[in-house]
Amino acid sequence: MSHGAPITSSSGIALPLLRPGPHQRRLDLIAVVATFGGLLFGYDTGVINGALEPMKHDLGLNTVTEGLVTATLLVGAAVGAIVGGRMNDTLGRKKTLTIVAVIFFVGTVGGVIAPNLAVMLPSRIILGFAVGAASVTVPVYLAELAPTERRGTLSGRNELAIVVGQMLAFIINAIIAGVWGHHDGVWRYMLAVAALPAVCLFVGMLRMPESPRWLISKGRHDDALQVLLQVRNEDRARAEIAEVEHLAEEESESQTGGWADLSVPWIRRIVVVGCGLAMAQQLTGINSVMYYGTQLLTEAGFSASAALIANIANGVLAVAGSAICLFLVIDRMPRRQLIVRGFIATTAVHGLIVIAATVMPQGITRAYVILILCVTFVFFMQLALNVPVWVCLSELFPLQLRGFAMGLSILCMWLMNAALTFAFPIIVGLTGLQGIFSLFFVVGVISVVFLWKMLPNTSGRSLEQLEEAFAGGDFR
Amino acid sequence: MTILVAVPDSKEGAVALAAAADEAELLDTDLVVVNLGLGPLDTSSLPPTLKVTVTKRTGKADRDPVDAVLADIEEYGATRLVIGVKRRSPVGKALLGSVSQGLLLEAPVPVLAIKIDDPHR
Structure with missing residues (x-):
């Protein structure tokens, strides 16, 4: 990256360079929460790989119900992706993600304690809803808070975090099976671990600011500037408001087409x-x-x-x-x-x-x-x-x-x-x-x-x- | 008096635009062109003497082309609407609905409907 010269954003607005300062720590926190969103997504989709085999014996699953336990998460995710998009627009990114983290937790606990399919399947749908809603909210939120210089690498990093989350789920499942494999409900331990990233996401979100672009789309310009002042140098924050306004307009334009x-x-x-x-x-x-x-x-x-x-x-x-x-x-x-x-x-x-x-x-x-x-x-x-x-x-x-x-x-x-x-x-x-x-x-x-x-x-x-x-x- | 024309990205659109330009010249009024397509609209074929305003759909409120045209009729105080119409298969109508039908039924001003598949034109 070049140093000294102001950078030009995607919208053609020249921005002063991002310099080190107290806002840096908040930006790092954003990166950490970013990683947790992706990890959570990967972990929750991957954990079933390994948990399913012991669960099959415990809950008496056949090939059809086995498919149902896995696939209901995805049906929930499809619904979550649609509803999550709406929640993003009306409630804001921060509130949506905080709610999603709670839903994650509820879905996880439901799966862990499920005595039979009648509890397991609804829990999987609830968990899936959270997975889908997070998948549409996390990348948007991060892209909106990250400075232009870092925005390009973010969505790629999110994909990487997802596969790392799946890999972690595979590794931790293998470890749990190695240590407690003789326990009847060993799959319950595997599913329970997935509550950890949800808790991290929840705690992280409480300390995160709302997305400036969403605030501007709701006409709350002063609040948006307040947020930018927390995560940028002051001159940069004021210059960036114009860019954010442009992006909000572009986003509204992207919603024009339909059936x-x-x-x-x-x-x-x-x-x-x-x-x-x-x-x-x-x-x-x-x-x-x-x-x-x-x-x-x-x-x-x-x-x-x-x-x-x-x-x-x-x-x-x-x-x-x-x-x-x-x-x-x-x-x-x-x-x-x-x-x-x-x-x-x-x-x-x-x-x-x-x-x-x-x-x-x-x-x-x-x-x-x-x-x-x-x-x-x-x-x-x-x-x-x-x-x-x-x-x-x-x-x-x-x-x-x-x-x-x-x-x-x-x-x-x-x-x-x-x-x-x-x-x-x-x-x-x-x-x-x-x-x-x-x-x-x-x-x-x-x-x-x-x-x-x-x-x-x-x-x-x-x-x-x-x-x-x-x-x-x-x-x- | 203002004439407003709805121009989708299709043959009907081109026919409607040409007819609306004739109409505006005849009545000596200005013309508002609502571009219903998603790309830019070529208006170079219009007579240079005509006073033309081009608008496009923007944002979720304009997702339905009928709503977008109705909003523009109100905004520009248009007194006549020009649209192009063609025969459509029942399946086509069931799948995508009909913008022309919506405008004919809902427009608060007289509608001039130009048929593109009329052999007499």
Whole structure:
């Protein structure tokens, strides 16, 4: 980063440099709370991977109810993402996140004490609601409080925190199973740990200020300046108010488009591409591995306790892939190329898993081959299809349609995730690993063809240039 | 007197814009163009002598194009609305509703509806 010269924000407003000062500590706190939001999200989605096996025996689950326990969280998350967006606008970011942290806690406790499915399923929906609401609120809140210089790296760091949260859940599950594995309700200990980040988020949020952009969108300019004075040097804070106003206007503009605009063919086309991309990302089966990795590895031939430990490899490779993507790959390869190649790679690995699962005799060699292929898949997925897909979606839609189209894509993503998560144990129960990975392979081939034909390259051009090209019928 | 024209990003939009310009010249009034599309609108084809104001949809309140046009009719005190209409399939109407129908039924001013699929034009 250059020193001395004032920086120019995304809106073209020149801002004085951010200098060290007492506000620095508050900015660091923001970064910590940022990390906890992502960690919490990852931990709560990943903890079921490992808790499910002992829970199955304890609560007497079959493949259908097993799918339900996992998938109800995602249905709740889809609802939470929509309602959370509304709460953000009306209550403000801070109040929403504080409420969300309490809901997190309630959902977690419900799951921990659940004596049967009648308590477990509603608890999973409540927890899912909090997960979904947090997923739409945390990134927005952080982006609105962070200085322009740091804003770009924040959303990537959030994705990284999510996979680290999942990895931590896998590791802590393996440790708990190692220490208290002989206890009947060992899964209850695993779920209980997820209350910790929720408490941290709650305590952290109490000390955080409201988002200046939200305050300005409610016409509370003085309050917004007060917040900025806490987290910036004074000259910078006063200069930044203008930028925040511009961003609030831009955000209001991004809410313009809706269903009616889908009557225009070029708009319909990019919305179809966006929703298709979001669903294709889920249909790689990444979350089946992240939620059911332990069962999958047991099915491959590991013993229950070895599978819990082997499953940690999935978490580690997910973190490695995300980190390499963020620090090395994302800005160096055209977006379309990265995403299409990513789908080719994951689909090829799916094909290899089908072959290995079919031709290899049962035994520990087969188990290890499938483990290696599985972590290779997770690595390629996180390298090319996690953050790049989100960045691509955020660049794809014209400004006025962005709010609506992003919302629709994210809804498609959650619903596809929920449907697949529900179906996974049932399909594995009926057809084994070969069946489910054959399905992933076939859908992967379809995704590659769809994206090859439809996906425009969104990197290397300004968003305005992109919009002009799409409106003129040029979708390259 | 002011003529207001609703211009979606479609063939009806172009036809309505041309008809509204003729109408405004004929009646010697100014013209308010409501751009219902999400991209910028090309108004270079309009006669340079005409006094034209172009507005666009902004924000959640304008998400429904019908509401956006009704709000602009009130804001600019328009006395006539020009729209383009075409035949639509029942499925198309069920899926996306009809902006033209909404405007015909709800506009507080006389509506001049230009048909694009009229063979006599």
